[in-house]
Amino acid sequence: MSILSDLLFETRVAASSLADYVTGTGLRLGVTGLSRAGKTVFITALVQNLLRASTAAKDGERVLPVFRVHAEGRLMRAKLQPQPDDHVPRFAYEDHLAALTGEDRHWPESTRRISELRLTLEFERRKGFRQGPSELTIDIVDYPGEWLLDLPLLTKSYAQWSRETLEASAAAARAPFAADWRGATLGVAADADESETEAKRLAELFTTYLRAARAETYALSTLPPGRFLMPGELEGSPALTFAPLRVDEGMEFGAGSLAAMMERRYEAYKAHVVKPFFRDHFARLDRQIVLVDALSALNSGPAAVRDLETALSEILVAFRAGRSGFLSTIFRPKIDRILFAATKADHLHHTSHDRLENILRLLTARAIARAEDVGAHVDVVALAAVRATREARVKQGRMPFGDRSELEAIVGVPLPGERIDGETFDGKGEVAIFPGELPADPKAVFRGDGLGAPEGAADYRFVRFRPPVPRLAKDGAPLPLPSIRLDRALEFLLGDRLP
Amino acid sequence: MNGEERQRPRAFRLDDERIVVADGETPAPDNLRQDKLRKGGVVVETTPDAFAPGDETNEPRDDEEATEIAQSRGMLARALFSWGGLLWSALGGLVSMALGLWATRIVEDLFARSAALGWIGVGLASLFVVALLALGLREMRAIFRQRHIAHLHGALARARDADDRDAARAGAGELLSLYANRPDTARARALVKDLTREIVDGRDLIDIAERNLMAPLDQEANREIAAAAKRVSMVTAISPRALVDILFVGAQAIRLLRRIAEIYGGRPGLLGFVRLARSVGAHLAITGGMAVGDTLVQQVVGHGIAARLSAKLGEGVLNGMLTTRIGLSAMAVCRPMPFAALKQPGVKDVAPFLFGDGK
Numbered sequence: 001m002s003i004l005s006d007l008l009f010e011t012r013v014a015a016s017s018l019a020d021y022v023t024g025t026g027l028r029l030g031v032t033g034l035s036r037a038g039k040t041v042f043i044t045a046l047v048q049n050l051l052r053a054s055t056a057a058k059d060g061e062r063v064l065p066v067f068r069v070h071a072e073g074r075l076m077r078a079k080l081q082p083q084p085d086d087h088v089p090r091f092a093y094e095d096h097l098a099a100l101t102g103e104d105r106h107w108p109e110s111t112r113r114i115s116e117l118r119l120t121l122e123f124e125r126r127k128g129f130r131q132g133p134s135e136l137t138i139d140i141v142d143y144p145g146e147w148l149l150d151l152p153l154l155t156k157s158y159a160q161w162s163r164e165t166l167e168a169s170a171a172a173a174r175a176p177f178a179a180d181w182r183g184a185t186l187g188v189a190a191d192a193d194e195s196e197t198e199a200k201r202l203a204e205l206f207t208t209y210l211r212a213a214r215a216e217t218y219a220l221s222t223l224p225p226g227r228f229l230m231p232g233e234l235e236g237s238p239a240l241t242f243a244p245l246r247v248d249e250g251m252e253f254g255a256g257s258l259a260a261m262m263e264r265r266y267e268a269y270k271a272h273v274v275k276p277f278f279r280d281h282f283a284r285l286d287r288q289i290v291l292v293d294a295l296s297a298l299n300s301g302p303a304a305v306r307d308l309e310t311a312l313s314e315i316l317v318a319f320r321a322g323r324s325g326f327l328s329t330i331f332r333p334k335i336d337r338i339l340f341a342a343t344k345a346d347h348l349h350h351t352s353h354d355r356l357e358n359i360l361r362l363l364t365a366r367a368i369a370r371a372e373d374v375g376a377h378v379d380v381v382a383l384a385a386v387r388a389t390r391e392a393r394v395k396q397g398r399m400p401f402g403d404r405s406e407l408e409a410i411v412g413v414p415l416p417g418e419r420i421d422g423e424t425f426d427g428k429g430e431v432a433i434f435p436g437e438l439p440a441d442p443k444a445v446f447r448g449d450g451l452g453a454p455e456g457a458a459d460y461r462f463v464r465f466r467p468p469v470p471r472l473a474k475d476g477a478p479l480p481l482p483s484i485r486l487d488r489a490l491e492f493l494l495g496d497r498l499p
Numbered sequence: 500m501n502g503e504e505r506q507r508p509r510a511f512r513l514d515d516e517r518i519v520v521a522d523g524e525t526p527a528p529d530n531l532r533q534d535k536l537r538k539g540g541v542v543v544e545t546t547p548d549a550f551a552p553g554d555e556t557n558e559p560r561d562d563e564e565a566t567e568i569a570q571s572r573g574m575l576a577r578a579l580f581s582w583g584g585l586l587w588s589a590l591g592g593l594v595s596m597a598l599g600l601w602a603t604r605i606v607e608d609l610f611a612r613s614a615a616l617g618w619i620g621v622g623l624a625s626l627f628v629v630a631l632l633a634l635g636l637r638e639m640r641a642i643f644r645q646r647h648i649a650h651l652h653g654a655l656a657r658a659r660d661a662d663d664r665d666a667a668r669a670g671a672g673e674l675l676s677l678y679a680n681r682p683d684t685a686r687a688r689a690l691v692k693d694l695t696r697e698i699v700d701g702r703d704l705i706d707i708a709e710r711n712l713m714a715p716l717d718q719e720a721n722r723e724i725a726a727a728a729k730r731v732s733m734v735t736a737i738s739p740r741a742l743v744d745i746l747f748v749g750a751q752a753i754r755l756l757r758r759i760a761e762i763y764g765g766r767p768g769l770l771g772f773v774r775l776a777r778s779v780g781a782h783l784a785i786t787g788g789m790a791v792g793d794t795l796v797q798q799v800v801g802h803g804i805a806a807r808l809s810a811k812l813g814e815g816v817l818n819g820m821l822t823t824r825i826g827l828s829a830m831a832v833c834r835p836m837p838f839a840a841l842k843q844p845g846v847k848d849v850a851p852f853l854f855g856d857g858k
Binding site for chain 1: 506507508509510511512513514518541542543544545546548549550
């Protein structure tokens with residue numbers, strides 16, 4: 001039975017990729033990252049830069065210098081197309097752009113669910129058989145990174161998952177806020193009679209625990225199942241009303257017991273939530289960018305950084321990375337390029353960007369090794385999709401610390417409520433901020449077990465800024481938003497398809 | 500931490516009255532700045548934007564671009580199909596079939612006379628086939644090596660531009676294996692090999708490799724070019740007939756191309772030579788009449804003075820300069836890495852005697 005269903009599943013994956021191949025020469029670009037990593041801002045900035053690049057070039061602005069197809073003047077036009085998949089929401093590009101560049105500029109709402117956007121680039125081909133005008137259709141698929149954490153569940157049984165989740169909750173970093181749920185779970189016998197109220201109570205406690213771990217002060221990444229935090233339309237359905245129990249692998253529970261009910265729901269979650277996502281969206285990606293908010297984890301402390309590393313390597317297990325050949329392009333697309341991007345690089349001075357990249361490289365080392373083994377290209381970049389700061393040097397007369405009197409700082413308008421150096425900001429005036437220096441040795445950020453470090457204790461502190469004031473082109477619409485290394489990311493992800 | 504003094508995160512409100520904001524364009528008056536600094540105030544100076552798409556980040560590197568285009572036209576050219584290619588392949592097929600027929604007939608005739616003669620014929624024919632295969636194999640290897648060098652050139656240029664450590668290491672590794680059987684590069688190879696294991700930035704690694712591995716080869720190539728130029732100008736100056744000049748210049752140019760290809764990465768073979776010549780031609784065409792690093796004035800003056808002395812001598816100088824340029828183009832095209840840390844030599848650097856100094 002299971003072999004048959006696996007076979008069926010693979011056939012459907014192959015069928016949908018064949019359909020993709022026949023219907024157009026497109027590229028599916030997956031954009032993911034754990035929540036608050038900056039997915040929405042990244043996509044908005046990417047699309048806006050591409051849409052406005054040629055207009056900006058006419059105005060004499062130089063944008064995206066590293067993105068070759070544009071720098072060589074071969075990018076004619078970019079335009080948004082109607083969303084091709086009728087059952088997937090469209091990425092609300094216009095709303096997000098309005099939020100970023102509108103009167104009261106603010107960061108757009110975050111990704112709660114999957115969404116898609118189709119963009120067509122018209123460019124001049126310079127190499128290959130068909131030189132001259134050509135098109136590339138890019139489907140940008142935006143989905144929460146938490147959902148990726150679910151993919152490993154496909155191979156795990158309920159008992160195995162229960163055991164692993166309970167073990168993870170006992171770790172020092174999580175123990176304090178896991179206590180409630182842990183206590184309740186350990187107090188429940190697996191072979192008790194099934195009860196909806198009991199299941200609901202446990203599921204709620206479990207969700208509360210997951211949510212607490214994700215809270216900003218701790219910035220721990222998430223454990224599966226990812227939909228508990230982002231239920232979407234499934235909220236309250238039985239497929240989301242289950243929780244781990246104290247069960248051992250190989251244990252038998254009679255029909256009608258609580259454990260049997262939980263197991264059934266766990267399997268339903270896999271069948272109705274995880275598998276469709278994998279088949280309809282994830283398995284069809286060609287390129288992937290994983291956005292990582294390393295700065296929040298660094299703000300929180302070493303334990304959060306280690307936790308982020310675990311989550312990232314879990315995510316990467318899911319990728320079907322590998323070099324794509326002709327047949328595999330048709331039947332089993334594989335992700336042949338993965339870019340890890342440390343977002344919000346504008347929160348620190350550019351002299352520290354190399355250190356940030358090194359930290360990210362270390363965080364994703366396991367994942368990178370695995371992807372490179374199977375022939376995928378992997379790169380790491382520190383970027384800011386929308387650059388909210390500029391750089392400055394602060395000179396001080398008296399020297400309260402050390403013998404240096406110059407600080408490499410960044411200048412921007414911090415969000416209201418951000419704190420640094422004992423000051424709280426109101427979100428109005430510009431402030432020059434020296435966020436501290438990242439350690440030269442990237443391993444240093446893993447040492448120790450601080451978590452939710454209070455402001456004032458850490459060596460560095462990254463505050464968040466308001467979006468920049470948009471500059472307008474001659475036609476009244478905003479110029480491409482300022483960015484850091486967005487062009488490098490574009491070149492890596494799309495460059496080889498725009499020869 | 501680690502005993503090293505870390506600076507604490509700090510914030511400075513720009514609307515604070517103790518703070519002077521100095522823009523890059525309108526610097527705060529010096530006295531005001533000094534004043535504030537003395538009173539414990541703070542000056543915030545806007546620094547130039549590191550990410551502004553400046554001209555220097557994307558400067559057109561003409562020489563490098565010319566070299567890469569030239570390489571792609573000859574050494575890297577890979578036309579899957581062309582009518583010309585079809586024509587020659589078909590003709591070649593016919594000719595070889597005719598030859599085969601002829602050989603078979605001879606062997607048959609020999610057998611008809613005596614079995615011993617027949618076997619000798621078979622033996623000779625198979626020796627011919629073996630030698631042909633060996634030659635073909637050598638040609639293939641030469642062409643692959645040439646392509647490899649051209650690819651390496653591009654890869655190293657990109658790695659250097661992007662300061663990509665991994666790509667630089669990979670490129671340096673290939674460079675080392677390219678020269679692995681050259682005893683004279685042993686020391687340089689050992690140095691570069693050690694560095695690839697250490698933490699060196701991509702760009703620095705490539706520069707070090709260039710300075711150590713390429714410099715001796717460059718010098719050798721320069722010597723060859725100079726010698727060829729000297730010979731050509733001498734022979735042209737004293738030769739009685741124009742036809743002799745042309746033949747001699749042509750022969751010298753061919754010899755020079757082969758020699759330079761050998762210096763940088765092995766014999767080009769016959770087909771390889773044709774491809775190399777195409778690349779050099781393209782390079783000459785792109786860089787135009789003006790060779791890299793030269794000025795028109797030099798050429799006119801150089802030629803002018805010589806020509807005034809004697810028409811024949813002037814021709815000699817001109818031919819020498821032509822040879823030098825061919826040599827320099829060949830050097831640019833054959834070199835497995837771009838000129839970056841080392842300066843690309845010009846006609847005057849290689850053949851100063853053409854301009855009257857030290858002749």
